[in-house]
Amino acid sequence: MKMANETGLEGLIYLQAPQPFSLSETIGYLSRSANECLFHVESGRVYRLIEVGGERVVVEISGHDTTVNIRCHSDNPLTSSVRDAVAGHVWEWFDFDRDLPPFYEQMEYCPWMKEVARAYYGLRIVSVVDLFEALCWAIMGQQINLTFAYMLKRRFVESFGVQQQWAGRNYWLFPRPEAIAQLHVDDLLGLQFTRRKAEYVLAVARRMAEGSLSKHGLLRTGDFQAARRELIKIRGIGPWTANYVLMRCLRDPSAFPVEDVGLQNAVKATRGMDRKPSIAELREMAVGWAGWEAYATFYLWRSLYQTVGG
Template sequence: MHWEDHHEILRIFAPQAFSFKENIDYLSRSTDECMFAIKDEKIYRALALENNTTVLIEISAENDRILEVRFLSGTTPENKAGRAEVARYVREWFDMDTDLEPFYQLAENDPLLHEPTSKFYGLRNVGLPDLFEALAWGILGQQINLSFAYTLKRRFVESFGEKVEGYWLFPRPERIASLNVQDLADLKMTRKKSEYLIGVAQLIANGELSKEKLLEVDFKTAEKMLVNIRGIGPWTAHYVLARCLGFPSAFPIDDVGLQNAIKLMLGYEQKPTKEEILHYAKNWSGWETYATFYLWRILY
């Protein structure tokens, strides 16, 4: 049993290689984050459940590894299924079901991974469990810096999301599917990105695309399904494969952040070539997602 149900409080037991502090430090990297708030080493956020109810939760940690999820403002789900759904979300958000020991063993003698894994031990591939949120974040972040991506996300969420006692829920795909490009004009992003967001929302809203369908197939098939969607190139596809679907071999090799991290680690004057990255990545087979995530972490 990976969690205990105490009705208003859930206790979630993390694996050995887990540090709440490292994960909360990662989540604190942007002051423009709008999907949750962090105060006094506790995370506060709203979650929409499958039965169309919303809960407000506070997540804290005991001894850095036992997470305590407290329901706020009388939003405790009365049935155990609802509480189990929240426990599953938190476990998935912090990727608690992945055994990281083999990755850390691999990283011990790796010239690029040894330093970040030592420095950020216990950091998890903090994900985006909701498929539409992951795709939207990937689209919003295309070809712009991280700071402006957060600005666009905040505008998008505050324009079309739902606010529950001060906390935002990400816009539902059904809401965005009914819009036209002009409805997104005030967000100040490219027309193409507006078209891509609406198109992806429509695919999810009408059932053509779902997280379940992507998880029913293998990695290469899921990648192909994603890149066949208008506006989803290899970078966005691998971002979603890693951050939402949990595929361990997702590898956005053309990512500028990854290139900059390797440049920094090796002391290069120029960004590494694709061939150079592939040379170093030979040892990462089956762990490309985590290798990328830890290298990204040294930049922020």
Template sequence: MQKENNNELKIFVPKEFNFNENLKYLSRAPNECLFHIKNQRLYKALPIEEETLLIEISADHENVMTIRFIGDTTPSCERIRDAVVRYVRDWFDLDRDLLPFYEMAKTDVLLNGAVGSFYGLRLMGIPDLFEAICWGIIGQQINLTFAYTLKRRLVESFGRRIEYDGDDFWIFPTPNDIAALAVEDLAGLRMTVKKCEYLIDVAQLIVEGKLTKMQLLNAGNVKNAEKMLIKIRGIGPWTANYVLMRCLRYLSAFPIDDVGLHNALKHLMGTENKPTKEEIGRLAANWTGWESYATFYLWRFLY
């Protein structure tokens, strides 16, 4: 990291990184409510400790990404600035060495075209555990468009916002915002009662310290972490693996039941029917240790 001035930070990025490819991923949902993209710049409200910052992220120069603080949201100290850098590096998975993945993918009939077309794409994360689990629960058994509608309703009902230059920048609700609610309080979201119960349950577990990111990171391996998550009501193998790949960064996390993955494989293989789980297992035999990235790159064919 290079400090330019109080309102700007420079982050050096790996050679195997393409900001525009990542913006294409982030642009796939027009109903996204947690960030804005304008003129190849990404804008997001970011709560760090007691401060709420509005950041602009751009990459006008090769191997450098710029974070600029908008308005009067300049961090008060170096600790907050460092936390912003950590969040952005985590969000874009910038500390990952992708060369081994690309070497593997070159020899894989399904991934070879993907990495050739989308070189520099990173597995865009959801650094906040509560947000990641909520997104996984919301997305269960519904299409992506409706999932974004439900997320927007949740955020605009129980999150908070800051306004700048005529735009609203929303911040995802915290566990404390949701833990004390009753299912009836979520009725306006028009989400199933079960999903409302699951969201409240997860919020309460996090507030009580019974579920933390560190616990899952200390699980030892992806299977242990998955077992910890699926003990929670409302979290099955698909949701668990989605959270493990997007938030915890377990490279072996593999949402093998994901409909998007099935559709991508069907498209690439030119078949009329989606592959069975057994067929996917055979197709993924070479992906060991990179299942999460393989899944993310295959999703890219769908938008």
């Protein structure tokens, strides 16, 4: 991983953000749900508990578009290796490796998408760094409204996750596959998982716990298509879920969850259609996005809700 000008002093890390980058748009995206249980936004700052190198650190993110400040709160003094790992985590979280100008150049040829691209200029895909979290979140979100999906996630996290307090507030780490692998379907039915979703999540947890499924393994060849095929072989992971995970976790900029109802509704609203586009129509509309489908999708999702800004 390449990191630009990362320096640190005690618990403070400065990341020089690649340009363009908009921290306020990013925070706007992170503010989309009041029901989010894994991080929160307060006074324009993002707070989240992460675990890197065996160390648990509450990161507090502030700053501006050119420099992102990460204040680290931990029980132990930060070693340089943990500091590097925190910096790397945030770097990936905000997709700082991406060279974004080609995306905007390409969107200029799509009359309606270029407006969306301009509206959220500097927004980068906020990734879900942990593969297990990304898979579970996608499975939980299948065919239900987002409000209910957030509730399912909260119950799952608060039942089986790792809790830590800082400054009088509870923070949670997403449950580990090893913990979930030991559960039974019945343990999740009480959280209002459907039987199917419970089966899917447990099977994914067991694969990850035994090591037959991992982020590194999926990315090993660098072939996103191969990763997609491997994911779709798993029961409960269909095209939408595979593409969602490729987009949010494996960071394939061409991943395209075309089956996504939210995306369809965003296109309908953006283009003033009187109905949702069919999947075939959406594919046709997206031919000009080639290579950047994930970014176009993310921007369209962003257009679905309004925030007061960072």
